[in-house]
Every structure is written in C-alpha cells, then in structure tokens.
Amino acid sequence: MGTYTIGELARAAGVNVETVRFYERRGLLRQPERGHGYRRYPQSDLDRLRFVRRAKELGFSLAELCAGGDDGCLTLTVPAGAGTGGDGG
Numbered sequence: 001m002g003t004y005t006i007g008e009l010a011r012a013a014g015v016n017v018e019t020v021r022f023y024e025r026r027g028l029l030r031q032p033e034r035g036h037g038y039r040r041y042p043q044s045d046l047d048r049l050r051f052v053r054r055a056k057e058l059g060f061s062l063a064e065l066c067a068g069g070d071d072g073c074l075t076l077t078v079p080a081g082a083g084t085g086g087d088g089g
Helices: 004-014 017-025 043-057 062-066
Strands: 031-036 038-042
Touching: 004 017, 004 038, 004 043, 038 043, 038 062, 043 062
Parallel strands: none
Antiparallel strands: 031 038
16 A cells, blocks of 8 residues: 555546546545655545445435535545445445
C-alpha cells in the first residue's frame, strides 16, 4: 500500500480521471496532498472510490451516499474491504 497518482487511482478503481476530479468537487474525496507537483492519493481514497463505484452500480445516487452528514460527503464511512471484490463488498 502506497500512494497513487490520479491516473493510477482512476485505473485501479475502474473510473476515469475526470470522475475522480468530479468526486473531489462533490466532496466524496478530499483534495489530496501534492508531492513534487502531483496529487498523491492514499489507499483509503482508493477504498472509498471503489465503495462509491459499487454503491452506484447497486443503484445508489451520489445524493444518497452523502445524505445525513454534517460535513457533506466526507462523513461517508467505507467498511473495511468494501468494494474490493472480497467478502466485504
């Protein structure tokens, strides 16, 4: 587990780069730190992105995923192993 560039993150999650940027704007992903001018995303962001993608495949809207949080979508809690294809998701 390391960090990912935006392209690596998108590829690993099965989405495109613009989707990652859109989710950042919507508050589903935090703005990442930049290392040497590049966005660097931690494993937790990949887990979150996979969870959101799977929830959308199951019919949840982004509004439903963000509902009820005082801090917008960033309060979304991703269960361990969710969206990774294992028993958790």
